[in-house]
Amino acid sequence: MQYTFKEVFGTLVTQKALFDVVARPLVEDLIRGKNGLLFTYGVTGSGKTHTMTGSPGDGGLLPRCLDMIFNSIGPFQAKRFVFKVDDKNGVDVQCEVDALLERQKRDAMPIPKTLSGKRQIDPEFADMISVRDHCKVEEVEEDNVYSVFVSYIEIYNNYIYDLLEEIPFDPIKPKWNSCNTPVRNGDFIPPQSKVLREDQNHNMYVIGCTEVEVKSTEEAFEVFWRGQKKRRIANTQLNRESSRSHSVFMIKLVQAPLDADGDNVLQEREQITLSQLSLVDLAGSERTNRTKAEGNRLREAGNINQSLMTLRTCIEVLRENQIYGTNKMVPYRDSKLTHLFKNYFDGEGKVRMIVCVNPKAEDYEESLQVMRFAEMTQEVEVARPVDKPLFGLTPGRRFRNQQSVAEMLLQNFPPLPSCELLDVNDDQTLPRLIEVLEKRHKMRQMLSEEFTKNVLAFKTMLQEFDSSIVSKENYAQGKLTEKEKMIAGQKMEIERLEKKTKTLEYKIEILEKTTTIYEEDKRNLQQELENKSQKLQRQASDKRRLEARLQGMVTETTMKWEKEVRFLFHFDQTAPPVRLRHRRSRSAGERWVDHKPPSNVPTETVMQPHVPHAITVAAANEKALAKCDKYMLTHQELASDGEIETKLIKGDVYRTRGGGQAVQFTDVETLKQESPTGRKRRSSPSSPTPPEDAAESEWTDVETRCSVAVEMRAGSNLGPGYQHHAQPKRRKP
Numbered sequence: 004m005q006y007t008f009k010e011v012f013g014t015l016v017t018q019k020a021l022f023d024v025v026a027r028p029l030v031e032d033l034i035r036g037k038n039g040l041l042f043t044y045g046v047t048g049s050g051k052t053h054t055m056t057g058s059p060g061d062g063g064l065l066p067r068c069l070d071m072i073f074n075s076i077g078p079f080q081a082k083r084f085v086f087k088v089d090d091k092n093g094v095d096v097q098c099e100v101d102a103l104l105e106r107q108k109r110d111a112m113p114i115p116k117t118l119s120g121k122r123q124i125d126p127e128f129a130d131m132i133s134v135r136d137h138c139k140v141e142e143v144e145e146d147n148v149y150s151v152f153v154s155y156i157e158i159y160n161n162y163i164y165d166l167l168e169e170i171p172f173d174p175i176k177p178k179w180n181s182c183n184t185p186v187r188n189g190d191f192i193p194p195q196s197k198v199l200r201e202d203q204n205h206n207m208y209v210i211g212c213t214e215v216e217v218k219s220t221e222e223a224f225e226v227f228w229r230g231q232k233k234r235r236i237a238n239t240q241l242n243r244e245s246s247r248s249h250s251v252f253m254i255k256l257v258q259a260p261l262d263a264d265g266d267n268v269l270q271e272r273e274q275i276t277l278s279q280l281s282l283v284d285l286a287g288s289e290r291t292n293r294t295k296a297e298g299n300r301l302r303e304a305g306n307i308n309q310s311l312m313t314l315r316t317c318i319e320v321l322r323e324n325q326i327y328g329t330n331k332m333v334p335y336r337d338s339k340l341t342h343l344f345k346n347y348f349d350g351e352g353k354v355r356m357i358v359c360v361n362p363k364a365e366d367y368e369e370s371l372q373v374m375r376f377a378e379m380t381q382e383v384e385v386a387r388p389v390d391k392p393l394f395g396l397t398p399g400r401r402f403r404n405q406q407s408v409a410e411m412l413l414q415n416f417p418p419l420p421s422c423e424l425l426d427v428n429d430d431q432t433l434p435r436l437i438e439v440l441e442k443r444h445k446m447r448q449m450l451s452e453e454f455t456k457n458v459l460a461f462k463t464m465l466q467e468f469d470s471s472i473v474s475k476e477n478y479a480q481g482k483l484t485e486k487e488k489m490i491a492g493q494k495m496e497i498e499r500l501e502k503k504t505k506t507l508e509y510k511i512e513i514l515e516k517t518t519t520i521y522e523e524d525k526r527n528l529q530q531e532l533e534n535k536s537q538k539l540q541r542q543a544s545d546k547r548r549l550e551a552r553l554q555g556m557v558t559e560t561t562m563k564w565e566k567e568v569r570f571l572f573h574f575d576q577t578a579p580p581v582r583l584r585h586r587r588s589r590s591a592g593e594r595w596v597d598h599k600p601p602s603n604v605p606t607e608t609v610m611q612p613h614v615p616h617a618i619t620v621a622a623a624n625e626k627a628l629a630k631c632d633k634y635m636l637t638h639q640e641l642a643s644d645g646e647i648e649t650k651l652i653k654g655d656v657y658r659t660r661g662g663g664q665a666v667q668f669t670d671v672e673t674l675k676q677e678s679p680t681g682r683k684r685r686s687s688p689s690s691p692t693p694p695e696d697a698a699e700s701e702w703t704d705v706e707t708r709c710s711v712a713v714e715m716r717a718g719s720n721l722g723p724g725y726q727h728h729a730q731p732k733r734r735k736p
Contacts, residue, residue, distance in 0.1 A: 029041060094272075155230035
């Protein structure tokens with residue numbers, strides 16, 4: 004098989020030669036404000052990590068890139084904390100005073116052992132950064148200030164982890180060993196995965212990723228090696244230390260121009276230029292039937308191959324869009340690896356790939372796949388953005404003030420006379436030169452003394468400033484103590500109020516429960532009152548209906564009584580009027596006709612009228628009257644107070660000449676029942692009636708007046724000129 008590449012390096016190539024061809028242009032672009040991306044791609048065990056890191060005594064691409072960057076920008080670096088990265092992939096500029104205060108604050112903080120410098124670097128890797136070629140970019144913008152930030156992440160099982168994140172200790176959760184597998188009896192918390200986001204410039208970045216500001220190659224490589232020890236590696240059938248994740252070491256270069264005086268950095272955020280170089284050590288592609296992977300190793304291999312397949316798919320779609328002019332959607336989001344570097348494939352930087360090939364016969368088929376894909380990537384070209392020039396600032400601002408100060412000092416010195424001796428006997432040139440040099444020496448001494456005085460004055464001023472700072476600190480400490488006491492008092496007051504609040508809440512709860520009980524009782528009483536009101540209304544309605552019914556019954560009874568009376572007085576209407584016979588003697592015994600119509604209502608009183616030897620009839624008839632000499636009719640009607648009033652109408656029975664019977668009414672007795680809640684009984688003031696006696700039924704004394712005129716005429720009267728006056732009778736119950 005034959006494949007064509009831009010450059011092929013043999014097995015004896017040096018790291019420096021590889022760096023000069025592949026990585027050096029990317030570093031030059033980085034310093035000029037352009038992005039760069041460098042992949043190492045190949046089969047497991049083909050030398051990707053060795054190419055990126057190097058070996059003792061011969062550093063790889065990463066330490067050489069760091070060395071070239073700091074060799075180029077070393078004299079123009081900004082002081083620490085002048086630039087501050089934010090959490091939205093941007094950078095802010097601080098003034099010198101704020102940066103100084105933050106440096107002092109950081110210096111006062113305890114330094115973790117992991118950040119204490121070269122002591123954390125393993126001895127076998129110390130030589131990787133000790134050999135320097137002192138290569139640098141020749142044309143560096145001297146009127147800018149620079150600062151370098153580094154970060155280190157890995158993509159494991161399609162999750163992003165921050166390798167520089169300080170993991171706190173936890174005695175409960177497991178730790179991760181050198182192969183980054185959980186250990187149950189450890190004391191570390193496992194790292195948390197990170198999320199990708201897009202900033203306002205449509206660049207992808209990792210949220211919450213640790214970015215460390217570094218000022219030298221040694222410091223940057225120490226940060227790299229600190230994260231490298233956390234990277235996930237494992238022993239497989241093909242490689243003793245196989246990388247199980249894609250690692251990404253990102254170098255961010257921040258640069259901003261100086262102001263017009265060349266002393267301070269411009270505070271305008273729009274003038275800041277950000278450029279980034281990403282060095283990616285891809286995990287090796289492998290076949291599981293060769294590695295005999297099982298469990299976690301099998302899942303890791305599947306995720307590695309899936310992410311590499313997504314990378315190939317994105318490159319193929321870009322190539323197809325370029326060749327055929329199509330506009331297919333590039334599946335960047337199918338993998339965290341391609342999603343993170345989406346901007347590079349869209350033209351926001353230069354992309355280079357180093358294909359590592361192992362000449363072993365066992366890797367033949369996989370090496371063919373790797374080289375086929377790498378050859379295809381060379382055909383993809385993307386448009387590059389145009390550089391944005393800076394306007395309104397004059398170049399050479401940094402050294403202009405330094406030159407002007409030196410020129411001013413030289414102008415104060417007397418000029419040197421001509422030192423050329425044309426004659427041996429010339430005795431004027433040397434004395435004149437000596438005189439000028441003595442003057443310059445005196446002036447130099449004066450300037451030196453003045454400089455010493457200024458230094459002493461400056462030291463005095465610094466001491467005063469320090470003393471004022473100390474006094475202010477003491478004052479602030481006193482104020483802080485007072486505030487702490489005040490806060491302690493306020494806390495005690497808050498605790499007291501909280502206790503009082505809890506007590507009041509408890510009382511409120513009790514009152515609420517009591518209120519609930521009372522409201523329930525109130526609802527029950529209201530319901531009972533409503534029921535009783537409805538019952539009273541029903542009783543009143545029943546009473547009205549009963550009154551109406553009794554009124555009708557009384558009316559009907561009255562009509563029947565009138566008919567019966569007419570019947571009694573008209574038994575013999577055709578007979579001539581005769582004189583009534585004399586009554587039978589009382590000695591023979593009286594017999595009564597007790598006429599009780601069926602429509603009468605029982606009085607339900609204790610005392611009832613009793614008539615001995617009476618013939619009780621429901622309707623008056625001649626046969627009963629013939630056997631008796633007394634007649635009594637029970638009549639009922641409503642009184643004025645609404646109570647039922649029973650009247651006993653009495654009379655004597657006489658025989659008429661025609662053989663019939665006639666009745667002459669002689670007396671009327673009234674039987675009435677009164678309620679104690681209604682009209683009270685009549686009683687004298689001296690002898691009041693007890694309330695309990697008022698509930699008894701009683702016969703009311705009535706005054707009976709009966710005047711009946713009987714006319715024995717047919718159709719209307721009993722007989723002509725027949726009258727009987729009954730005197731009033733007083734009866735007791």
